[in-house]
């Protein structure tokens with residue numbers, strides 16, 4: 211039994227999803243999840259939890275949440291529209307130009323939506339409108355332009371506005387101006403009116419994943435695993451990074467991912483040392499490693515997986531020596547993802563293994579204890595190794611004040627229900643000073659998605675091989691099949 215099934219088996223919520231939506235996927239028959247979404251009850255529950263917090267702040271509290279603004283791409287084109295994660299968590303609404311109002315006194319949910327427009331809907335499909343908004347759980351719904359008045363009146367009435375808006379600057383100014391009008395001085399200021407940034411409140415709600423959310427993350431992870439397998443199996447015949455990226459992206463799309471979790475990173479050789487390498491269009495030179503950090507998104511839930519493998523199916527001695535250090539570091543880090551452990555403990559554990567390993571290989575000089583304290587390893591591992599994952603790939607929520615050890619090592623104690631990545635790496639770009647040429651141009655990262663449970667850490671992406679021999683076998687097996 212996979213550890214997720216074990217971790218969730220006692221949770222009754224599991225039963226609230228239709229049977230076909232449960233974890234029925236097997237490695238032999240990956241399940242597609244086109245259009246899959248969490249049920250409306252999930253979003254209603256999140257609104258109720260936020261309303262309770264808003265009510266506790268005192269009478270006259272209004273929550274205002276704003277959807278993601280649209281982004282032009284070129285000409286009259288727009289970037290694919292992906293809803294803001296906070297807004298989605300509270301509403302389940304995927305449409306643009308939407309505003310949610312939660313009145314804590316009355317306990318009501320009003321949704322402001324763009325007007326139905328037959329001509330526009332000919333191009334982009336049906337809009338929610340008033341009926342659609344109510345079907346999604348709104349007590350009241352108002353279309354623009356009438357919605358402007360509803361918003362202004364609600365803002366005027368409120369004593370306290372809890373504002374949840376991550377990206378819409380124009381809307382931010384509008385709300386600021388309604389709460390604290392421009393040019394108000396002295397007797398004109400309503401000193402009773404309070405504006406509260408609601409994002410940390412929702413962020414905190416999102417830290418502990420509900421069982422249904424963990425299941426969605428598992429689906430995103432499962433689809434992404436298939437994407438990685440496709441890229442590995444094809445890589446012996448690929449001549450360009452673009453083919454590696456395409457293998458993953460085509461696979462996750464076919465399994466139901468409308469969006470990628472983030473822009474695919476598929477770097478060969480030295481490009482693997484560029485942490486967020488965005489180009490994925492260079493030739494794969496013989497004998498190089500491929501580092502792919504890529505995942506799809508299922509029902510707005512992300513995955514974040516990295517594998518590094520030899521393009522031709524055989525690690526060189528240097529590649530293998532470094533690879534095994536990173537793998538050992540990752541395992542050490544995963545073991546720290548337990549309730550009560552501070553967030554930064556995994557960073558410390560992984561960095562220690564990497565530092566010691568690099569001393570063994572002569573890439574870092576001196577005594578192991580001293581070398582670790584000096585922090586020479588930072589040159590080879592210039593990033594943090596563990597972040598929350600959920601609706602956002604770098605998910606919302608605090609890690610606590612940073613440990614003095616590292617700026618990406620938080621002091622917050624982990625808890626069951628958190629989902630975090632574990633992603634150590636070693637990067638030796640071409641031309642790195644003080645390093646022999648044979649090590650240069652090697653970039654390695656291994657990343658998995660881990661659920662913190664009351665028991666053992668649960669690696670949701672464990673099905674995707676990580677051991678060097680298994681990766682070699684996968685690449686070679688793929689090449690053989692294609693012959």
Ligand SMILES: [Mn+2]
Pocket residue numbers: 514597631633657
């Ligand atoms: Mn990551």
